[in-house]
Amino acid sequence: MKRIIILFAALLLTFSAFAQNGKSIYQKYSDAENVSAVYVSPAMFRMIGRIPDLEVGEENVNFSSIIRSLTGLYILNSENASINSALRADAERFINAGKYELLMEAKNDGEVVRMFTMGNDKTIEGFVMLSAEPDEVTFICLDGQMSRKAFDELLATQMNK
Amino acid sequence: MKTLEEIENLSLEELEQKAAETAAPVPDGLERRLREALAARELAEAARPRPARWIPYASLAVAAAAAALVALPQRGPKDTFDDPLLAYAEVEKAFQTISDKMSVGMDIVREAEQTADMPYNTLNKIQK
Secondary structure (H helix, E strand, O other): OHHHHHHHHHHHHHHHHHOOOHHHHHHHHOOOOOEEEEEEOHHHHHHHHOOOOOEEOOEEOOOHHHHHHEEEEEEEEEOOHHHHHHHHHHHHHHHHHOOOEEEEEEEEOOEEEEEEEEEOOOEEEEEEEEEEEOOEEEEEEEEEEEEHHHHHHHHHHHHOO | OOOHHHHHHOOHHHHHHHHHHOOOOOOOOHHHHHHHHHHHHHHHHHHOOOHHHHHHHHHHHHHHHHHHHHHOOOOOOOOOOOOHHHHHHHHHHHHHHHHHHHHHHHHHHHHHHHHHHHHHHHHHHHHO
8 A cells, every 4th residue: 555655656746747837837826816827829829920010119020920930928927925936946847857048047136037948049949037036926938939030139129129 | 012024014904003093192282383373374474565466556547647648638728818919919028028137137247347347447547
């Protein structure tokens, strides 16, 4: 009986580790109190991609190439102190389990921001941003096949706004 | 007491008759010791783990869980927006958030660069 319990515990741990991804983290925390959650599905991204030349501010930026390449967007913003550390730990476990590389880390006034990308020199297959403040944690996860060049240009455009 | 030769000359029936007449003495407590030994053996049998009992069930459970994981459709979360324009606005907001956070990092880098340039600039001024 003891062996069976140990076996099932090991199984559960294996499956939980296996299932850890942006979607599972989103599903785990999206219904919690003081958590705002946004999910955009691949189907919705396809619909957005059909919108012709989207306007960003005063410039016309063709977002569609990036939008079409996205297959999922998961955003969690938690101001729930009782789950913040768990959310952060789950996100870090997911990042460490994948092939994510640290893109940037910034620590400022108690806020720690880390950005990770997964892919190669030309393509980004996944992007994760984890921002942790003393009372707030933000998790953004993008899945897709984005051109790294287009992604960088888009971020640069947004930064100059 | 019979000699060996006399014993050898006895018939089979006579030998059986003699054996029945002289019953071998049973050592004291033999029955009790036998019972105890049998009971101890039964207890040891019962206590010994029988992997053959639980391994098939555990294997079935593992196979069923693996099959469920692979075969069952992965139910995803529900889209937050029905309207693509609203969804797009949220995507843009997400990129803006990422850019803002990145800007914080870039500002720190710029500040560090200025600090690193200070000794160089001071030396330049002194030389002039």
